[in-house]
Amino acid sequence: MQDYPGNKGPLSCHAPARYVKGPWRQIVVQFGRRRGGYRKNGKQSQPSRMAISAVLTKPPKGGIFTRTHVSRLRWGIGMSEARPISGEPKEKQRRGYSSLDAIDPNDGGKWQVLLQDGKMDHVARLGLGAAMELADTVRWSLLHPRALFRGVRDLDRDIAEKDWLCYVAVPGHAYDHKTGNKRPAWPGEVFLVFVTDERVVYTWYWCECDQQQSHLPVDYENRFTEKVW
DSSP states (O other): OEEOTTOSSEEEEEEEEEEEOSTTOEEEEEEEEEEOOOEETTEEOOOEEEEEEEEEEOOTTOOSOOEEEEEEEEEOTTGGGOOOTTSSOSOOOOTTEEEEEEEOTTTSSEEEEEEEHHHHHHHHHTOHHHHHIIIIIIHHHHHSOSEEEEEEEEGGGTEEEEEEEEEEEOOSEEEOTTTOOEEEOOTTEEEEEEEOTTSBEEEEEEEEBOSSOTTSBTTHHHHEEEEOO
16 A cells, blocks of 8 residues: 555555557556545435556667656546446457557447457567557547448458448558658548457558548448448
8 A cells, every 4th residue: 555645545556567568568557546435415426436557668679668657547426337328348358459448439438449469469570660550540540530430341451341340530640661750641541440340450551531521531432331420
């Protein structure tokens, strides 16, 4: 048990250090507490949850941990007990996979999708540019889509799945796969992230945008079954 400055009462470690496998090499240490509810108008509220998350990032080529980020995360009263509208659990975990936050197509809130550890290792071997695209652009696009489609028809990649999702985003920057350098977003293109019906990230890539609606991919009317939003 230890006190965290600015908070009343002790914080207890509720999760061990977690090593996230992949090109960005992170260790996440979380401390949290569950505070009791209070009475309002004669009714007992649900307890709230608070957590402290510290992230240490190790360079892809090894060495000491050079970046440290500490943040306070607080969930409002009763939010931890909320159930998604779809009936599916918001959190998603599976052995051999890492969980990523994404927008839930059912209610516009957050849920989690999965990324296979083997896919992360494969991307890391492709170079710094591909690794940064996964670590930054993919994760950002899952949380900031400009459009979301269900039902994917991509004959070039042999994909025809009625329940898959496609997150369409317009990131402000991209990464050069040859040099690994950060650069302005590719002009006239949008970024697509495909998620299977089991909520597993399948693939992602930049794509030419529609001439009339530049935040959508070209030929979106024929490539997807329905536009969720």
